[in-house]
Amino acid sequence: MAQPSCFYLTTPIYYVNDAPHIGHAYTTVAADVLTRWHRQRQEEVWFLTGTDEHGEKVLRTAESKGVAPQAWADKLVAEEWLPVLDTLDAANDDFIRTTDERHEVAVQRFIQRLYDDGHIYKGKFEGQYCVACEEYKLPGDLEDGTGEYEGQQVCKIHGRPVETLSEENYFFPLSQYGDKLLELYEAHPEFVQPASARNEVIGFVKQGLRDLSISRSSFDWGIELPWDSSHVLYVWFDALLNYASAVGLEDESKQDEFSRIWPADVHLVGKDILRFHAVIWPAMLLAAGLPLPKTIFAHGWLLVGGEKMSKTKLTGIHPREITDVFGSDAFRYYFTRAVQFGHDGSFSWEDIAARYNAELANGWGNLASRVAAMVGKYFGGALPTPGALTDAETDLEAVAARAVADAEAAIDRISPTDAVAAVWTLVEATNVYLTEQEPWKVAKLPGELDESGAGAGGGRLATILVTAAEALRSLAILLNPVTPQAAQNLWTILGGTEALGELDKQPVADAAAFNGLPQHVTITKGAPLFPRIEDESADSK
């Protein structure tokens, strides 16, 4: 076994024809939180996202706009899909487009190799074709005809009989991989997660797999088969390969990169595309003799008003609608914290507004303010030398240590939700600590302040505030992957960069112990991390 040299995580490549909505953003945020956490551990990480640009839908939309499909895709990528990454503050390492030359070349080499090795055969695809729709219909798109079409199958849309047509296509013998896939799911329960998704995939494969038609000759917006330019590759075969082509598949000059990064540790997918990733993708890799990804993780849907988001029902929400009101940190925090990863979750403006104020503004943000204000008021902003520790201080430090351990374990089981919950115990415990220790009362005790009103180093007041500041240092590190802007602001408040270096360079493990900030580091109050939002627009939408 090779050393685990690089944590490689992907989002799906988003279909460029869609407008980005918070469902896409949710996947991207989860991916970004997970990868930022691994980076905070100081691991090597590769985070890939991108766009899927081929297929008949893009071609048709482009034609209807009177532009070439490539131009249409270019426009959508430039105006929608790249900007949304900034909106979300996503730190992806690469962005692949299926129209990139690197991808097209790799895909052609890959498919040629499968062809040469006898993994592709030519056959007939037979299907029910609706002339009016100009496409093959699935059994679910058909219904029994009535009246003059009695006894025939008709298209649900047009109510006209469908024709049985056949087309010469190239096929991938997916049916041969059923047993191997079932062995894979059995030997590696972590391959498909969560367990509900795994059950669904196993059930599907057990029903028996059919060979997959992997080429189309009815339109040409796709990657040409190298040995038969009258066919383009089926979009899913094309799309899935992005995960490998982006890191050097079939590129002689990038073999070091490929062997270092591949296979992926985690492919995050929405549950609608689980099957392609958990069945077809590993079969393709098995055929090619390539290592398999370790985990396909299917997350749930965001529900709005109890229903899956949908453009037709006007429940599709653009991420910017939310970040414009609450900011990208709050967006990231909310969807990580409020929706158990792997389950469906409800979104509402009332809920995000409530959590923003209660948890970010009142909980964490206010904690930072009160600590910074007291260090300023009693010690002129210079962190004093602490005195003797009591159980209260060691107890709080134990909370931090537990938070780190629990959060790390949660990240390893791909549960960013639980990780944030674990970290939040430190926010709450530190607020309780201050309330119980009452530093504002301690400041009035004899010996804590000198004649000029300045706090005394080594006193009880100093101990309390240093401990609280240490808790904030831990929180800045632990929340940097989730809310990078607020964490950086807090790091600035704590004078962290001057004292300890860049926030990104602070290992997660350092958050477990209260011995980081040097004495006399300058703590400044700064602006609130999360100003309260009273605007009615936040909860009246």
Add this chain to the structure above:
RNA sequence: GGGGCGAUAGCUCAGUCGGUUAGAGCAACGGACUCAUAAUCCGUCGGUCCUGGGUUCAAGUCCCAGUCGCCCUACCA
């Protein structure tokens, strides 16, 4: 039709291997406090764990049947 998942407090959700009196957050109500962003802290209120059977010393948890909801059932992605 076949398969998967879910139903727990007013709302959003946890609940591990079957094991004490079923938990949290929000909301509501009461109190404490004044460092802080009218914030923080403590307490109270709040339950037919969807229904009906079954297994068990013991069931939110396991089994069977049912009700309701969502999803998948292969070449649009």
